[in-house]
Amino acid sequence: MTKKLSLLIIFGGRSGEHAVSLMSARSVLNAIDPEKYEVHQIGITYDGQWLTGTDVLGRFEKDNQDYLSPALLLNEDSRVFLYSRKGLKIVKEAPIDVVFPVLHGTFGEDGTIQGLFAIQDLAFVGGGVLASAACMDKAFTKTMASAAGLPVLPFQVFERVDLLEDINAIVEASEKISNYPLFVKPANLGSSVGITKVHDRKELRPALLKAAKYDRRILVERGVEAREIEISVLGNQSPCVSVPGEIIPDDEFYSYTDKYYHGEPEACIPAPLSEEETERVKQYAITAFKALDCAGMARIDFFVDKSDGQLYFNEINTIPGFTKISMYPKLWQASGLPYPQLIDSLISLALERKQENDKTVRKFED
Ligand SMILES: Nc1ncnc2c1ncn2[C@@H]1O[C@H](COP(=O)(O)OP(=O)(O)O)[C@@H](O)[C@H]1O
Numbered sequence: 001m002t003k004k005l006s007l008l009i010i011f012g013g014r015s016g017e018h019a020v021s022l023m024s025a026r027s028v029l030n031a032i033d034p035e036k037y038e039v040h041q042i043g044i045t046y047d048g049q050w051l052t053g054t055d056v057l058g059r060f061e062k063d064n065q066d067y068l069s070p071a072l073l074l075n076e077d078s079r080v081f082l083y084s085r086k087g088l089k090i091v092k093e094a095p096i097d098v099v100f101p102v103l104h105g106t107f108g109e110d111g112t113i114q115g116l117f118a119i120q121d122l123a124f125v126g127g128g129v130l131a132s133a134a135c136m137d138k139a140f141t142k143t144m145a146s147a148a149g150l151p152v153l154p155f156q157v158f159e160r161v162d163l164l165e166d167i168n169a170i171v172e173a174s175e176k177i178s179n180y181p182l183f184v185k186p187a188n189l190g191s192s193v194g195i196t197k198v199h200d201r202k203e204l205r206p207a208l209l210k211a212a213k214y215d216r217r218i219l220v221e222r223g224v225e226a227r228e229i230e231i232s233v234l235g236n237q238s239p240c241v242s243v244p245g246e247i248i249p250d251d252e253f254y255s256y257t258d259k260y261y262h263g264e265p266e267a268c269i270p271a272p273l274s275e276e277e278t279e280r281v282k283q284y285a286i287t288a289f290k291a292l293d294c295a296g297m298a299r300i301d302f303f304v305d306k307s308d309g310q311l312y313f314n315e316i317n318t319i320p321g322f323t324k325i326s327m328y329p330k331l332w333q334a335s336g337l338p339y340p341q342l343i344d345s346l347i348s349l350a351l352e353r354k355q356e357n358d359k360t361v362r363k364f365e366d
């Protein structure tokens with residue numbers, strides 16, 4: 001019998017997407033083959049405590065963290081171990097071979113926790129520090145994708161300080177980007193939080209101020225009547241793509257309410273696109289994945305302008321949703337890769353990326 005891999009799942013987190021993370025983690029746990037993996041869990045509370053113990057996810061779901069212990073990861077003799085603190089005692093729980101951060105948004109998907117894993121020398125699922133941080137900022141992602149030759153809608157980034165100092169100047173500059181409608185977004189958030197579709201000048205000021213509440217950087221972009229196309233990518237240096245899917249939002253755009261309160265969004269998988277369009281989406285997805293130095297997985301989103309059929313790159317999610325209704329696993333399922341095999345691939349890719357990183361010389365040798 002081969003030895004089981006010791007897998008640590010981390011969920012929750014200091015993010016507006018904490019609740020979504022718990023749903024994603026439940027689906028991941030359900031799909032993991034217990035014959036292959038020894039699974040350990042750490043839940044991160046809203047205020048940043050790391051907790052471990054028995055049935056951590058179940059307790060987080062019930063919002064009752066009694067009986068859980070503070071968790072820590074320590075690198076000893078070139079291996080990382082999970083410890084728990086019981087009163088004044090530190091108890092060694094298990095060695096960890098690989099981590100799956102099932103965390104969305106701030107402090108989970110933005111490179112910060114990936115930095116911690118990199119420092120600890122841990123193999124982990126998904127993009128590294130650079131890709132995670134770069135893809136978290138919508139404006140930075142678009143700049144990189146555009147430099148790699150992908151079409152993006154015209155946009156500009158404004159700083160909150162400038163906005164608060166002279167909002168009229170920002171209104172004027174925004175109107176130079178394009179005619180209305182415009183989309184105003186905080187650069188560093190997900191789940192459509194703080195996003196407004198602006199139909200005229202009257203709506204622009206409140207939209208700018210709203211976005212400025214959530215971020216220092218505000219993105220203003222041309223709005224189109226958009227078909228929403230999503231595609232899943234899996235791999236490291238030679239990534240594979242799924243079939244693309246199309247989301248059909250209920251609201252005027254794919255809003256927060258639509259994402260989390262209207263239940264399962266209507267989706268067409270595969271997306272009804274021509275062969276040529278499908279091929280272009282696949283090519284663009286691979287180009288974007290590489291341009292942003294992504295690893296393991298990403299869901300890449302595009303718009304098709306309904307008025308003229310033009311395709312535009314929109315954004316990359318480096319830790320896409322993994323809930324039972326999430327597009328990332330659904331697109332793989334439709335492409336012939338069932339959920340348990342998808343998890344196996346992600347874990348193999350994490351180990352492969354660690355091996356690749358380990359080839360880097362850390363000590364100067366002449
Ligand atoms: N430029 C745009 N034109 C048309 N619709 C847009 C535009 N930008 C965003 N949207 C709508 O808003 C939704 C959320 O915006 P997005 O940039 O994807 O941010 P998030 O990270 O919050 O998903 C999109 O799915 C789409 O419905």
Ligand SMILES: [Mg+2]
Nearest residue numbers: 191192301315
């Ligand atoms: Mg989006």
